[in-house]
Every structure is written in structure tokens, then in C-alpha cells.
Amino acid sequence: MDNTGRVAAADAATLPPAGAGTDAAIAEVEEQFTRLFNQVGTSMRERASRIHPDLQPVGYKLLSTIVRSGPIHAGALAAMLYTDKSVISRQVKILEDMGFVERKADPADRRASFLAATPEAIERVNEVRAADQANLYRSLRRWGEDDVRRLAELLERLNEVAR
Template sequence: MTENAFLALERELSLLLRRARATSTELAGEVHPGLESAAYGFLVRLESGGPQRATDLALYFGVGKATVSRQIRALERLGLVTRAPDPDDGRASLVRLTPEGEARFRQVRERRRAGYVEAMSGWPPGEVAELARLLHRLNRL
């Protein structure tokens, strides 16, 4: 590949990441006015992956356990998640969305997806699928 292709990739990824940070802040506020944008990702992961240990969340996001613990406490205070004993290991607990947390998150997620559908309405479905496939591949790096 040419150097220009990697420069273009860097430029586009930088723009995408800046927009993603701004969007996370906006979405977090829609879920709950007191929700930090960094904690929004935890809701995404819990909704898609189900109940998880804090250590698994730390590993998934590549952050320390202290960071995860702080975010989980904040989410608990807002009534969006709860902890329960892990049935496979009584010493550990599983973090899960509360019914309120799940309802709030899903409402915001559906509005976000509707925005994607509207913004990409002129795209052929195959291109949308290809973009998703390539982003998935990039995220596995």
C-alpha cells in the first residue's frame, strides 16, 4: 500500500474518533443526565454481552480494575446497573443492566440507529454491510 493510503486512513480514523467521543457524550446524557460519556460504553457492552464480571469489562476495554469499579459505582448510583453474586464463583459478582437501565439504553440506541439509517439511506445495503465488516476487522487488531 502507498504512504498516502495510510495518511488518509489516519485522517479519517481521527475524524471518526473525534465524532465518536462527541456522540458518546450526547448519548450518555440522553440515557441519564448524570451519566459520564466513558460509562456509556459499559452499557453498550452489558446490553450486548449480558451480565459480566468487572474484571472481564476491564479486560475488554483495556482499562484498570479501579477505573471499571469507579464507573460501575456511578452506574449503580444512577440505577442503571446492579451487581449480583456470580453463580459460578460466590467470591465474584456479575454486573448487569437494571430494567430501567436496559429500557433507557435501548431507547437511545434505537434513536441512534434510526439516525444511521437516515444518514446512510442512499448507500447500497452491501456497502453498509462491507463497512461494518471492515470496522469489525479493524477492531480486532
């Protein structure tokens, strides 16, 4: 048994027993997450290509995070995205070569630098984000306020459990 199996077995031992109906519902949630993650992957590829035809999804994720956060240290970016700093370094080099990211000296520590999005990157990312946001709003407005609030509450609970 691998470590994943041991962890799952240990977790299962501490949980209250679930009925077949609960397990079936959980399996359906898992299936819906799989579908959602596949759609998100496709969406990330499309977003990246709208920024630049050679931009990979991971590069888009970094770039959009830098745009959203403002200038940021590479280590903080790695922590924010739960990824290795070497991945950040490789992707930042690509983004610099594309003209989307620049390094700025940290005035508090001249040995360190901030990663900052260029004005062109900010404009492109904001255009892509605005179009995607418009689609999300258009879709969720069909649900009604109570359903949208319930979705937000459930997602918040899920995010709290995932920590």
C-alpha cells in the first residue's frame, strides 16, 4: 500500500461511517470536480493563447497572479501558487522574453527584486479577465440570487476544509 492509501485508510478510520447514499453522492461530487477541472484546464489554455500564442497555461497563471497581486517577490509568488521556486524562475524567464514581466529592484533589499507585470501584460490580462468575468456573470445570473449565494457558501466551506 502506498502512502496515499495509508493516509486515506487512516482518515477513513477517524470519520463517522457513511451510508451508501452518502458515498454515491461523494462519488458524484468527485465526478463533477473532474469535469470542472478539465474545463478549467481547457479555459486556461484558451486564456493563455489570447495573451500570446506561445504562452503556456502555467505562464498565464503566473502572469495573471502578478497582475492581480502587483509587484511580488519570486518566493512569495511560489508560495502563493503552491509551486517550486524553480518553476517560477523558468516561467518568469519566458514571460520576460515575451515582454510581459520585468524585474524591479527591491528598495528595502538591493539584492532582491520584485517581479512586475508590464503595462502591456496588465492590459491583455485585464481584457481576458473581463471577458471571462462577463461570461461567468451571464451564466450565474440565470440561477437566481439564492442559488448563487448557496454556491458561494458551499465553495467557502470547501476551501476551508481544503486548507
